Amino acid sequence: MALRLIEMVLQEKDGEEVRELLKEQSVLEHRQLRLSGGEVLVRILLDAEQNEAVLDLLGKRYTGEAGNRVVILPVEATLPRAEPESVAQPGQPTSEEKTPGRIGREELYEDIKDAAQLSRVYLAMAALSTVVAAIGLYYNSVAIIIGAMVIAPLLGPNMALALSTTLGDLTLLRHALLTALAGIATAIVLAVIIGMLLHVDPTSPQLASRGGVRLGNIVVALASGVAGALAFTTGVSATLIGVMVAVALLPPLVAFGLLLGSGHPALAMGALSLFLLNLVCVNLAGVTTFLVQGIRPATWWEADRAVKATRIAITLWVTLLALLIGLILLLRKG
Structure with missing residues (x-):
């Protein structure tokens, strides 16, 4: 499955909440870059089949606010090859079990x-x-x-x-x-x-x-x-x-x-x-x-x-x- 990069600009106060939301998602990489005006650029690298679950989490909490927009970008490859950032605990359903092998x-x-x-x-x-x-x-x-x-x-x-x-x-x-x-x-x-x-x-x-x-x-x-x-x-x-x-x-x-x-x-x-x-x-x-x-x-x-x-x-x-x-x-x- 191909890779996708999700980007979104949020208020800095929402950055920590995003980290908590993503703890149970098997993303490849999650970074936040501080911008001017008290904002942060959230960048999430993940498999295409995982982006629906992440988009649903972000959409429910943030896209209703004025000026907030989630952008999805296709990614051909990354170097070095990344492993998932977090892994679900034993007995907890993984992202692969939640989402079929398809795009969002x-x-x-x-x-x-x-x-x-x-x-x-x-x-x-x-x-x-x-x-x-x-x-x-x-x-x-x-x-x-x-x-x-x-x-x-x-x-x-x-x-x-x-x-x-x-x-x-x-x-x-x-x-x-x-x-x-x-x-x-x-x-x-x-x-x-x-x-x-x-x-x-x-x-x-x-x-x-x-x-x-x-x-x-x-x-x-x-x-x-x-x-x-x-x-x-x-x-x-x-x-x-x-x-x-x-x-x-x-x-x-x-x-x-x-x-x-x-x-x-x-x-x-x-x-x-x-x-x-x-x-x-x-x-x-x-x-x-x-x-x-x-x-x-x-x-x-x-x-x-x-x-x-x-x-x-x-x-x-x-x-x-x-x-x-x-x-x-x-x-x-x-």
């Missing part, structure tokens, strides 16, 4: 919030990936389709939806929904236009394979959602995981637009059902993974709201999944 909640929030921003770059990437995916489907080229997945920006909005549900954060939820819907609308409009301009062959293997739902599609979508959440919570690069999520979402969405634009509405509905099923599975898996990873709000009133939001979301996703599977099976029998 606030760092995770910022990463996902940034990845779910609705911007011109996001819309441009959505448009470019749609065009490339449409060409790949039209020419039945797996390589071109995979290339489109590399630039498709679909991971961020879906992980933001899952995280906002887990934390009960309505602001992030609104931003995530707006960003996701903008990307979906862009893909559909462009794919329909391309479908109207080209003579699309619905029997093409790459198009035909996305005209219906198979058990493997559900497994891939669930695995993509889990992988996407784990990529963010462990702080690793989400680029390759984004390809996996895009594979589950973008090709069936583009196939829907191509088939609809070329005059094959019945086949287009099959591709749309696959996209909707994958979308539900990705978000359901994301929410579940965040819960298993122990992502919780910092305060009790936020936690209560988050529990309600999570229950509603999981019930909604599971119900939609069951309805879609039931509808697909019914249509197959018909």
